[in-house]
Amino acid sequence: MGDNKFSRREFIKRGIRTGLSGAGAGIFLMLTGKLSDAVQPAIKSDAGTLPDLSVIRKGTPEKAVRRAIELIGGMKKFVAKNDVVVVKPNIGWDRAPEYAATTNPEVVSVLVRMAFEAGAKKVKVFDRACDNVRRCYVNSGIEKAAKDAGAEVYSIQDGKKGYVTTKINGVSLKEWSVYGDVLECNCFINVPVAKHHGSTDLTLSMKNLMGVAGGDRGKFHTGGIDQWIADFALAVKTHLVVIDARRILLKNGPSGGNLEDVREPKTIIASADQVAADAYATTLFGKKPSDIKHIVLACRDRGGEIDVSKLRIAEENLE
Amino acid sequence: MIWFRRACQFVILLVFLYLFLQTGFIDGDRLRLPVNVFLKFDPLVFISASLSARTIVVPALFSLILVGLAVVFGRFFCGWICPLGTILNLVGLKRRKILPRTFKFYFLIFLLSLALIGIQVTGLFDPFCIFIRSMTLTIFPAADKLMLRPVFGEFRFLPVEPQNFRLGIFTLIFFFAILLVSIPAAGFWCRSICPLGALYGFVSGFSRIRRNVAETCTHCGECRQKCHMDAIGEDCFSTDKADCTLCLKCSAVCPVNAVTFTLKSGPEAANDIKAGLTRRQLIFSVVGAGLFYPVVKYIKPGMSYGILRPPGAGREKLFLEKCVRCGECMKVCPNTALQPALLESGLEGIYSPMFRMRESWCEYNCNLCGQVCPTGAIPALPIEKKRKTPIGIAEIHKDLCFPWAYGTNCAVCEEHCPVPDKAIKLTEKKGIRYPSVDPALCVGCGICEAKCPAESAAIRVYKI
Numbered sequence: 001m002g003d004n005k006f007s008r009r010e011f012i013k014r015g016i017r018t019g020l021s022g023a024g025a026g027i028f029l030m031l032t033g034k035l036s037d038a039v040q041p042a043i044k045s046d047a048g049t050l051p052d053l054s055v056i057r058k059g060t061p062e063k064a065v066r067r068a069i070e071l072i073g074g075m076k077k078f079v080a081k082n083d084v085v086v087v088k089p090n091i092g093w094d095r096a097p098e099y100a101a102t103t104n105p106e107v108v109s110v111l112v113r114m115a116f117e118a119g120a121k122k123v124k125v126f127d128r129a130c131d132n133v134r135r136c137y138v139n140s141g142i143e144k145a146a147k148d149a150g151a152e153v154y155s156i157q158d159g160k161k162g163y164v165t166t167k168i169n170g171v172s173l174k175e176w177s178v179y180g181d182v183l184e185c186n187c188f189i190n191v192p193v194a195k196h197h198g199s200t201d202l203t204l205s206m207k208n209l210m211g212v213a214g215g216d217r218g219k220f221h222t223g224g225i226d227q228w229i230a231d232f233a234l235a236v237k238t239h240l241v242v243i244d245a246r247r248i249l250l251k252n253g254p255s256g257g258n259l260e261d262v263r264e265p266k267t268i269i270a271s272a273d274q275v276a277a278d279a280y281a282t283t284l285f286g287k288k289p290s291d292i293k294h295i296v297l298a299c300r301d302r303g304g305e306i307d308v309s310k311l312r313i314a315e316e317n318l319e
Numbered sequence: 320m321i322w323f324r325r326a327c328q329f330v331i332l333l334v335f336l337y338l339f340l341q342t343g344f345i346d347g348d349r350l351r352l353p354v355n356v357f358l359k360f361d362p363l364v365f366i367s368a369s370l371s372a373r374t375i376v377v378p379a380l381f382s383l384i385l386v387g388l389a390v391v392f393g394r395f396f397c398g399w400i401c402p403l404g405t406i407l408n409l410v411g412l413k414r415r416k417i418l419p420r421t422f423k424f425y426f427l428i429f430l431l432s433l434a435l436i437g438i439q440v441t442g443l444f445d446p447f448c449i450f451i452r453s454m455t456l457t458i459f460p461a462a463d464k465l466m467l468r469p470v471f472g473e474f475r476f477l478p479v480e481p482q483n484f485r486l487g488i489f490t491l492i493f494f495f496a497i498l499l500v501s502i503p504a505a506g507f508w509c510r511s512i513c514p515l516g517a518l519y520g521f522v523s524g525f526s527r528i529r530r531n532v533a534e535t536c537t538h539c540g541e542c543r544q545k546c547h548m549d550a551i552g553e554d555c556f557s558t559d560k561a562d563c564t565l566c567l568k569c570s571a572v573c574p575v576n577a578v579t580f581t582l583k584s585g586p587e588a589a590n591d592i593k594a595g596l597t598r599r600q601l602i603f604s605v606v607g608a609g610l611f612y613p614v615v616k617y618i619k620p621g622m623s624y625g626i627l628r629p630p631g632a633g634r635e636k637l638f639l640e641k642c643v644r645c646g647e648c649m650k651v652c653p654n655t656a657l658q659p660a661l662l663e664s665g666l667e668g669i670y671s672p673m674f675r676m677r678e679s680w681c682e683y684n685c686n687l688c689g690q691v692c693p694t695g696a697i698p699a700l701p702i703e704k705k706r707k708t709p710i711g712i713a714e715i716h717k718d719l720c721f722p723w724a725y726g727t728n729c730a731v732c733e734e735h736c737p738v739p740d741k742a743i744k745l746t747e748k749k750g751i752r753y754p755s756v757d758p759a760l761c762v763g764c765g766i767c768e769a770k771c772p773a774e775s776a777a778i779r780v781y782k783i
Contacts, residue, residue: 094684094737130735130770132653132682133479134344139684157479198745199730199752218772221729222721257683257739 051314053271053280059318061106061246061268068242068270069114071314078240078272081119083186087111087151089244090193090208091127091142093255094135100247101256102136103193105145107244107268111189112149123151124181127211130255133157156181156212163214170231171301172224177214178236187239190274194245194281196253196261199225202285202292203254204278205241206233226293230301233274233294241277243269245284275299279306280313321571324398328405335402339454340476342691344653348702350690355647357402357447358693362386363515364448364643367441368694371434371640376694386522391582393526394519397509398564403446404509410498411505411547418511420549420562425604427517432608437636438615438667442643444514452646452670453494456484456659459650461491482655486670506547510562520561528565530558533577542569542578618666625782626663627674627763629688629697630681631708635664641696644670648688648697654679656765657688672697674710676765676780681710683737683764711763711780713742713756719777722753730754732767732778743767743778754778 054071056064069075079085089103097104108125115123125146129136133155137143146153156162156179163177182188192208199221200207206229210217213232220228245267249256256262265284271277275298279289289295289306299306335357342354358364358379365379385396397404430441442448460482467477484490497508509516536555543551546569550562570578625635629648632638649657649672656679657672664671672688674681686705689697700708713732717723722730730752733743742760745752756778763780771778 094682131737131766132344132685134653135682135685138344138346139348154473155479159480198733198741199728216772218729218731218770221731221734222727222772225728252739252741254734255737257737261739 195249
């Protein structure tokens with residue numbers, strides 16, 4: 001994928017061509033497959049003109065995120081005036097941002113600001129941490145960054161009020177508690193950091209959703225984690241996914257702690273389609289989407305395959 | 320002047336409470352305020368920990384300054400500074416005497432004798448240890464649940480979740496007993512029991528401060544009535560320097576303004592009441608401590624395996640000798656992972672901090688307990704060193720562990736393991752990832768035990 005760069009005009013042209021021909025393009029399959037409401041791409045009406053996902057390399061986190069979202073239609077496509085927006089980063093671990101165990105605070109900050117610029121009434125930022133939540137919020141730098149950008153930041157640790165038992169109706173996961181603010185908000189933006197994971201090999205946007213799952217999350221692990229993640233991700237409506245791959249963790253994830261395991265592809269991936277975004281992100285680790293079980297299962301369960309080479313990708317390298 | 324003293328007491332009480340609230344992970348890994356300053360300047364903590372550990376307890380060394388001040392100003396500390404004294408002053412109504420004043424000296428010698436033979440129980444009765452421990456284990460968690468969190472929501476001084484400590488009720492009863500007895504018998508604690516007061520009182524015998532009563536005294540007895548320490552002799556002239564806390568009430572109430580306080584050098588004044596210990600009392604206390612020794616030692620540890628102590632605590636015996644049971648570490652621990660021991664390490668170990676990893680774990684990047692320990696029982700390790708200091712070592716019980724016992728994937732322990740290179744390794748066989756502990760890397764932080772999804776933890780931390 002890496003050297004397949006083309007200008008905006010070119011990919012729009014190609015996009016129109018692919019969209020019109022409608023022959024075997026990933027997006028087309030997705031639309032015609034047996035999709036649940038949750039995963040229908042928000043850019044449906046623009047299917048012919050907008051890319052499935054955008055990949056921006058280099059630049060500053062601020063510029064990269066802004067450009068990435070601009071390319072898939074701009075924040076106004078996702079956030080309307082007076083919307084309540086939830087930005088869900090990974091704040092799971094007591095690590096500084098350099099360790100790539102948590103989402104880059106600058107990425108979180110710019111998303112919060114963009115949501116406000118698009119007219120959001122309120123932006124909420126939270127995660128259910130694994131380490132001590134206060135330490136995670138402070139040491140990841142996310143609490144301060146998000147608060148400075150105007151967001152409400154709070155913890156949703158187990159035992160907190162606000163979890164709602166929700167029908168999942170997945171292949172193996174039928175019902176689970178989900179943090180209510182995620183279900184009620186107008187726009188849910190999932191902002192994972194791309195990294196290694198001992199159980200699922202990689203943790204990207206779908207795995208990141210475990211941060212809004214209530215109850216005993218250990219059951220995910222023992223219940224067959226890949227299917228559960230796919231079931232859960234297809235049931236919780238995500239409007240926008242921004243994968244932070246500015247820094248990625250290659251091994252000893254998800255908690256990391258060793259700078260030698262960190263690489264800096266300085267990449268931001270944005271998409272309305274979490275499966276497509278995750279599928280693309282695997283390539284940063286030298287893997288294929290088919291290597292990651294929960295991606296394979298999510299594709300299967302919503303109908304259609306993910307072939308990264310058939311996704312319409314807008315790629316840019318910034319200065 | 321008396322209002323100046325009251326203002327002083329009040330301000331120091333506020334400082335004490337503020338520092339107490341600041342004792343925790345507030346907004347960074349380093350504590351910005353010296354939250355343990357009251358304990359570090361507690362000479363009883365210094366002397367008893369130094370005696371029992373047979374070393375100089377350096378973190379509390381400067382408490383000797385206060386002993387020096389007591390040589391000049393007497394027991395001013397008790398009347399002007401001690402926060403527990405301030406509280407007891409407030410609740411005291413009547414002045415019934417229920418214990419002889421000399422009891423505190425017996426008690427002090429008794430406690431220090433026990434310290435000398437290696438039994439550290441002084442902290443159970445030191446006023447700061449009592450106050451901080453009671454606040455930590457009971458009063459603050461209760462206030463958090465009943466008042467602070469419902470009214471103010473989650474503000475930065477509150478822990479992540481309301482804390483629960485063992486021994487809570489017992490601690491509360493002990494604290495309220497002191498408060499309740501003080502209502503009809505004001506000053507009974509300070510006058511008759513407080514071992515720190517006894518220490519200051521002992522030194523005050525040499526102090527330069529004098530309570531002077533002018534010839535104009537009418538012997539009305541008003542000063543004796545008001546003295547909650549009962550430090551004034553029947554003649555209204557004489558003063559027990561070991562008990563006078565310079566509260567200045569006698570001076571304030573005197574109808575003829577006959578009472579003044581001055582600093583004087585030279586020989587003792589004739590109107591000093593001789594206090595302190597006779598040789599007989601001394602022997603009595605020491606023998607008492609000797610008799611108590613087998614009682615303490617008879618109550619043996621009830622657990623068959625080692626107790627998990629805070630990071631860097633070192634040998635169990637030395638740790639128990641240095642630890643004054645103040646509860647600072649339990650307050651500061653962001654995970655409420657440090658809990659007071661009951662009888663796990665015998666009667667002498669009651670209230671000493673220990674981990675119960677199944678309930679909560681030691682944060683890998685946190686060394687706050689070492690930062691607050693006033694005696695160095697928990698050493699102030701730099702964070703790089705703390706990360707490599709084992710508390711214990713994890714062991715997998717294969718009969719309980721999902722992959723090993725049931726052939727299903729799990730790996731929650733591996734996911735949470737905070738050691739950068741993972742002390743829990745996964746080996747994949749036929750699609751199942753089996754965890755195993757690398758003993759060279761494991762530091763026994765216990766997050767694996769806390770998070771293990773098995774009903775009974777399938778991975779547990781044991782003392783090495």
